[in-house]
Amino acid sequence: MREPTIQRAIKYICLIILMIFTLFPFLWLINTTFKTNEAMFASIPTWWIEDITFEHYTWAFSGKGIELFGLLKNSIIVCFITALTTALVASVSGYGLARYVVPGMSFIVALLVLGQMIQGPLIMIPWYKFASAFSLLDSKTALVLIYNTMTIPVGVWIMSGFFKVIPKELEEAAYIDGASKLRTLFGVMLPMAIPGLVAISLYSFILGWNDYQYSLILTSTLDSKTVQVGIAELMGSLGSQNWGGLMASGVIAIIPIIVLFSLIQKFLIEGLTAGGIKG
C-alpha cells in the first residue's frame, strides 16, 4: 500500500520541525563563533556571516582566557582511566549479573538501581571530606573514583544485557573442552561482547567528560581541573564580554562528545533501551 503524497509531505514537514528544534541551538553556536564581534552584537542578529573570522578560535587556544590545552589534557586522562576501570568492573560483574544466580541477587539488583539515584548533592559533602582526609583534593584520582560511581552502575547493567543474549551453548562447549570459569569469561564470553564493552567504555568517557558538579567541588587548579569547570569559570568571570571566545571554547569541548557518540550510537541505543524496558 503506497502512502498518499499528502501524508508523506506532512510526515517530512514534522521531521524538519523536530530537527530544527533539536539542532538550531548548536547551529547558532557554531554560527556565532565565526562572526566578528561587530556582527555578533549587531542590533539585529542574522544567520548570514559577512566576513568569516577565526579570531575566536585563536583566542580560545591562546591561553588568554583559560588554559584550554591543560584542561583538555586533564579531561582526557581522567575520562580515559574512568572508561578503562568501568569496562573492567562492568565486564566481570555484568557477567555475574547475567549468568550467576546467587542467594541475595535481588538485594544486589536493588543496590544497583539505588546506586543510580545516589548521585551529586546527596553524596557531595562526605566526598569532599574524604578527599580532603586522604589528601586527594584537586587530584585526578579523586575524579576517577567519583566518576566511576556514575558509570559503574549503568555499565554493569548494560553489560549484563549484552552477555544475556550470548547463547549458553557457547559456555557449555568451553566447559566440556576443559576451560576454567575464568577462562570461559575472558577467552570465550568477553570477545563475544566486545561491541558492548566498547559502547560502555565510550559511554563512560562521555559521562565523565560532561560532568560538572563533581569536578566543581573536588578540583581547583590545573593539576586536575576539567574543561567543563574551566569553561564555566570563564563564563562566570567574563560574563558577556567575550561571547565569541567563550563559544569557540564550547565548540572545542563538545566536538569529542559528538565524535564518540556517533561511533557508539547504535550500540548505546540498544543497550539503553534494553536496560530501560527491563526497568
Next chain:
Amino acid sequence: MVKTFLRKYGFGYALLAPVVIYLVAFQFYPLFETIRISFYDYSLISGNKMTFAGLDNYERLFNSDRNFWTIMFNSVIWVFGSTILQFMLAVPAALILSQKLRARGLWRGLMMVPWVSPVIIVGLIWKWIYDGHNGLLNHYLTDINLISENIIWLGDEFWVWPALLLTSAWKGFPYITLMLMAGLTGISKDMTEAAHIDGANAWKRFLHITIPLLKPIIYVTGIITIIATWTKFEMIWALTNGGPGFTTSILPTYVYTNAFVYFDFGYGSAVATLSMLFVLIFALIYAKMFGKDNG
C-alpha cells in the same frame, strides 16, 4: 555445608563483588555519612570542631530559613514541570521518528545530540539565545510581534522559569523519545490496522491503542526522569546559579550553596538529607498514582 555453598555460589559472588564493594564504599557509605553530618554543627568557616547538634540544623531549616518554602515550591515545579514538558516533546518526536522515513537512523542519532552534550555547553548556548540584548529569542519574538520590548529572560523573576524549563526539557526529551520509540516498535501493526479498518481515526488509534500499550514504558521512563532531574543541580547552576536571588533555587542547588559557598557542611547535609527524602516520596507517590497496573 560452607564448602558446598562456596563451590556452588563462590564464583558468582566473586564476580559480583567488585560492583557491590564499589557501590557500598563510594555511594552508600557517603549517603549515610551525609545523614550523620546533618545532625552535627559542622561549619568550616567558624573553625569550630564538629559537634553534635541533634535536630538543630533541621529546626533552623524549617523555622528560621526564609528561603525554605520558596525552595520547596521551586523544587516541585522543577521536577514535575521539567518531566511533563519532556514528555510533551518526546511523544510527538517518538511518533514522527517511528514512521517509515528515509535515513531514519541519522535523524534518530541527531535527535540524541542535546542529550549527550555537556550541560555547561548547553547552558552557554542557551544563555546566548536568552541574552537580553543580542539574544535570538527576543529577536524572533519581536519579529512576530509577540513582545514589544526585550525580555531579560534569565534575570526576570517570572520569565526565568519558562526559560529554565524549556532548556531542561530540550536537553532531556531525547532519552524519553528513545524509550518511547523502543516501545512503539513492540506494538503490532495488526492492531492499529484492524482499528483503522474499523474506522478509528488516527487520534482515536493513538489514544486507545498506542498510549495504553506504551503505559509500562511511560511509567518506568517517568520515574527515571524524575530522579535524574532531581539529583542534578548542574543545569540550574549553569544557567542561573539559582538566581535571581533564590528564585530558581531548588533543594539540590541549596545543598551546594550552603556546603560549598557558605561552607556550612552540617546545614548542607540537612538539606541533602531532606532532598533525598523528597525524591523517595516523589517516587512513591508516582508509583502509587501510575504504577497500579504496571506492577
